[in-house]
Amino acid sequence: MLDDQNAKSMTIIVTKSTLDWAYPPFILATTAAAMGLNVTMFFTFYGLGLLKKDMNLKVNPLGNAAMEMPMAGGHMAMPNIMAALPGATALTSAMMKNMIKKKGIASIEELRELAIEAEVKLIACQMTMDLFEYKPEDMIDGPIIGGAASWVDEAVRSDINLYI
Amino acid sequence: MADQVLDAKGLNCPLPILRAKKALNVLPSGGTLEIIATDPGAVKDFEAFCRTTGNELMSSEVDGGLYTFVIKRTA
Numbered sequence: 001m002l003d004d005q006n007a008k009s010m011t012i013i014v015t016k017s018t019l020d021w022a023y024p025p026f027i028l029a030t031t032a033a034a035m036g037l038n039v040t041m042f043f044t045f046y047g048l049g050l051l052k053k054d055m056n057l058k059v060n061p062l063g064n065a066a067m068e069m070p071m072a073g074g075h076m077a078m079p080n081i082m083a084a085l086p087g088a089t090a091l092t093s094a095m096m097k098n099m100i101k102k103k104g105i106a107s108i109e110e111l112r113e114l115a116i117e118a119e120v121k122l123i124a125c126q127m128t129m130d131l132f133e134y135k136p137e138d139m140i141d142g143p144i145i146g147g148a149a150s151w152v153d154e155a156v157r158s159d160i161n162l163y164i
Numbered sequence: 165m166a167d168q169v170l171d172a173k174g175l176n177c178p179l180p181i182l183r184a185k186k187a188l189n190v191l192p193s194g195g196t197l198e199i200i201a202t203d204p205g206a207v208k209d210f211e212a213f214c215r216t217t218g219n220e221l222m223s224s225e226v227d228g229g230l231y232t233f234v235i236k237r238t239a
Contacts (some may be wrong), residue, residue: 002216105177
């Protein structure tokens, strides 16, 4: 059991912000925080999109042979040639968001809100901000802007370190 | 009868745990929280949550598709 004397901590390096891959880091971060861990999330490269004010997350099955959707009692995968058509991303993203809502699964916006509320420490990668020309005003309030050393400093003292 | 009841029906992982944690936060030490959920994963998850946080899982019951848990705030 965890208490003030033996508090544990966890860091997550977040590298993706498609609608599907946005879930594992936020689910684990919020749950760990609820279970008493100090949690740090370091957003780098394509993970940085999860700190944008306007996320508008998308998913496309192109090149992802494992992605299939429940349909008419079975499961269906979209052929790559269809997934490459204009509008396919909008279609699959809308389908996924609809499923998420129907199954009582939290939206990423909600999980991000809960993470902030639970005092999860958010670090936005400075180098990625420069590389992709993101401005601090594109991002939500709260994240610290830092570099690799900021993550290492947390990770070296943490019990769990994940790369997602 | 628990001091507080949390309706977590229709919510999926990790929302029942997150809502329960929030509800426990405002309970006094020794207070009890009843959670009603429909997520079958909640059975294992509330056991794990209580083991890690040190709160006491007083009961865990299933009736059809309804899962009812009573947690005593001890942490």
